[in-house]
Amino acid sequence: MKCYICDTELTPENKTDEHIIINAAGGRLKSKELICKKCNSNFGEKIDSKLAKQLNFMANMLMIKRHRGKPQPIVGEKQSSGETYILEVGGKPKLAKPIIETNFDGEKTNISITARNEKELKKIIQGIAKKYPQVDVEQAIKYAQWRKEYFEEALHFQIKIGGNEVFRAVCKAAINFYIYSKGDPSQIKHLIPYIKGEKEKEVVWMHYEDDLYDLNSDEISHILHLVGKKDEQILYCYVDYFNTYKYMVLLNNNYQGQDIKKTYCFDLINTVPIEKEVRVDYDRKTLLDIFANKDPKPFEKVKKSFERSIALGLKRQDEHYRKELIERAIQNSLGKHPDGVPITEEMINEVIEEIIKNVTPYIVRRIKK
Ligand SMILES: [Zn+2]
Structure with a gap:
């Protein structure tokens, strides 16, 4: 090998695990x-x-589990103030950096600080105290108010699909799947300079067609669908991430190998491979047309795919968040009692009260929407 x-x-x-679909x-x-x-x-x-980086938005949005590491937070902007927020996995926005505002009011200098945690606040105040020795660090921290707020306005994110390097990475995923399926390396040799970035080739394009496959209502999956046709001398692979980012890869238009048809579908919610019928079985002309007429028509279809995934992501985050609120409430109230104490009716009422206290702002926000 x-x-x-x-x-x-x-x-x-020198052997190593290569993820056919990136682990990220x-x-x-x-x-x-x-x-x-x-x-x-x-x-x-x-x-x-x-x-x-490009897929991270969806991985984060959908709270996707992975082998190594966690999806990276995404960075968004509040339009009214321009403040930058970081959206951690699970979707709670956090300030990207602390905000320090200084106002001069005659003799007085007012400094307002918005920090993300106490440690950060202390550091900032200590810095200020160097410049203004009259500042009492401990006192200032004592007067700090902690606030938890719900976002009433949308955060703006940049979402991109494609680009040269991304296309090359998609091409590599398709080659990976072909070699993994016992394909002959000589049939993809001409693509190596392309994926290395040494040579330009028009072999990857977005592929948003209707009815390529069926999806269960809550399903989010990755799909690879490889087709090799000996008679028509074509080899291609449909690559689909999160049912949202969809590409066609022309692996060879002078294919000299055997007939192949192979599909891999990975259900990201239940983290298992599943069966999938992919209705991509193009003849030579249809396939080559995709690359000859690179029509940027898929806008509406791209939008539809993103809308479905984002709606599912929000639903998942909502469920996750609600669960977390309730768990926190239970911990808050039961945590006050020593371990092993028999649970009384009073304690249960306390838990319920705490749950209501925690969940109410959330419900109010939902009603306001
Ligand atoms: Zn090597």
Whole structure:
């Protein structure tokens, strides 16, 4: 077995797990028989990271579990104030950085600080105290007020699909799947300079067509669908992340291998591979037309795909958040009693009261919407 990128023989020393669908997007399918450690790390840094960045919005929104690490927070902006917020996984916005405002009022200087936690606040006040020795750090912290607020306005995010490096990473995913499916490396050799960024090629394009497959109501999945047609000399792979980012990869238009048809679908909610019928079975002309007429028509379809995933993401976050509120309420009230104390009716009433106290602002916000 050789690394399909650099042709180095794969040995126990240079073997490594290559995720066929990037791990950052929750991909679990991997193989040690694709590429060497060096290529894995090179490509990881150069192109996979770009794809990961683009897919992160959805991974975060949908609270996707992954093998290593967590989805990265996304950064958004409040339009009224321009304040930058970080949206952690699970969706609670946090200030991206503390806000310090200084107002001069005659002899007096008013400094207002919005910090994200006590430690940060203390650091800021200590900094200020260096400049204004009259500031009493302990006293200032004592007067700080903690506030928890619900967002009443939308945060603005930038969402992108595609781009050169991302297309190359998508192409690599398709090649990964082809080699993983026992494909012949000589049939994709011409794509190596492309994925390395040494040569331009028009082999990846967005592919938003209706009815390519059916989805269960709450399903979010990744799909790879590989087709090789000996008679028509074509090899291609449909690559679909989160049922939202959809691409067609032309692996070879002079394909000399055997007929292949292989689908992989990974259910991201239940984290299991599932069966999926993908209705992509193009003949040569239909396939080549996709790349010949790169019509940016999919806007409405792209929008529809994103709307579905975002709605599902919000639903998941909502459920997660509600659960968390209730769990916190239970901890708050029962936590006051020593462990092992028999639970009394009074304690149960306390829990209920605490739950109502915690959940009310949330309900009020929902009604206001
Ligand atoms: Zn290699």
